[in-house]
Amino acid sequence: METLRFEYLGGTPPAVQAPTLTGVVGSGNLEVLVEAAPGSGSCVIEITTAAVGFGHIWQAVIDDFHARHGLCDLRISVNDVGATPAVVSLRLDQAIETFLGDAA
Incomplete structure (x- = not known):
């Protein structure tokens, strides 16, 4: 695990x-x-993954996610068992949409 x-x-x-x-x-x-x-001024994303050694791929996916959504005052935890980058991106978008609800 990483x-x-x-x-x-x-x-x-x-x-x-x-x-x-x-x-x-x-x-x-x-x-x-x-x-x-609230009040943190940042978006912290912590990932626990079984796919060790793919930090550069995660960095690209998470950079893209933050560039598209630009949110702060959030803590996001990801538990991964080897999802592809496309699935990760989709799941992050679904999570934010669900979190924001009617505010989206």
Whole structure:
């Protein structure tokens, strides 16, 4: 297992919402937990993955995610069992959409 942590400063804070969990950890899949972190001024994304040695791929996917959504005051936890970058990107988008609800 490998743990990766990415932090992005600045962005738009969303209205505080209840934590949301999207996806299921299973073969080739992942789950994403999104939680409000009011006043932090950052978006922290922590990934626990069974696919060791792919930090540069994760960096690219997470950079793209933050560039598209530009949110702060969030903590996102990802538990991965080998999902492809496309699945990761889709699941992150689903998690944010679910978290934001009507505010999206």
